[in-house]
Amino acid sequence: MLSLEEKLAIVESFPELQRKDVSLGRINFHYEDSVYDKKSVVYHLHPNGNGYVYAEFIKGYATDNKGLVNIRDFNEEELRSIIEKSILSLSGKSSKKAVQSDPVTEEKWVDEEGHQLAVTFVEDLWYVYAGSNLDCAFETYEEVEEYMGEEGFTKK
Numbered sequence: 001m002l003s004l005e006e007k008l009a010i011v012e013s014f015p016e017l018q019r020k021d022v023s024l025g026r027i028n029f030h031y032e033d034s035v036y037d038k039k040s041v042v043y044h045l046h047p048n049g050n051g052y053v054y055a056e057f058i059k060g061y062a063t064d065n066k067g068l069v070n071i072r073d074f075n076e077e078e079l080r081s082i083i084e085k086s087i088l089s090l091s092g093k094s095s096k097k098a099v100q101s102d103p104v105t106e107e108k109w110v111d112e113e114g115h116q117l118a119v120t121f122v123e124d125l126w127y128v129y130a131g132s133n134l135d136c137a138f139e140t141y142e143e144v145e146e147y148m149g150e151e152g153f154t155k156k
Contacts, residue, residue: 060141
């Protein structure tokens with residue numbers, strides 16, 4: 001887990017974000033150029049390393065009812081990636097309508113021997129099925145892609 005100082009260094013490397021200190025030592029970072037009412041990208045970054053990133057309009061992340069993803073255990077690459085995607089989603093360049101109107105119902109993945117796996121997103125998790133049997137579940141689409149690559153599967 002990254003420390004607060006490491007997370008702050010990563011977040012502060014995005015010049016488009018404005019720091020806002022809030023109660024109990026927590027820190028928010030706003031994207032003032034957001035085309036939506038929502039401006040918070042990083043929410044309640046806490047001295048203990050916990051915090052959230054707004055990801056309501058980003059595919060592949062399990063969000064809570066406020067559209068937030070807990071970043072407590074994110075590594076540097078994961079944190080940079082989700083912050084970039086959050087800013088992009090709030091910029092209007094990746095429209096809310098486009099992201100929400102293109103849900104993944106089921107993807108087929110195949111290996112060199114012709115075996116197929118199906119990937120579906122239901123509520124907060126990505127599920128991988130071998131036929132009607134659940135193979136595994138993941139919180140992010142990136143984890144699905146990594147797993148499939150390791151197992152020798154490619155998207156059809």
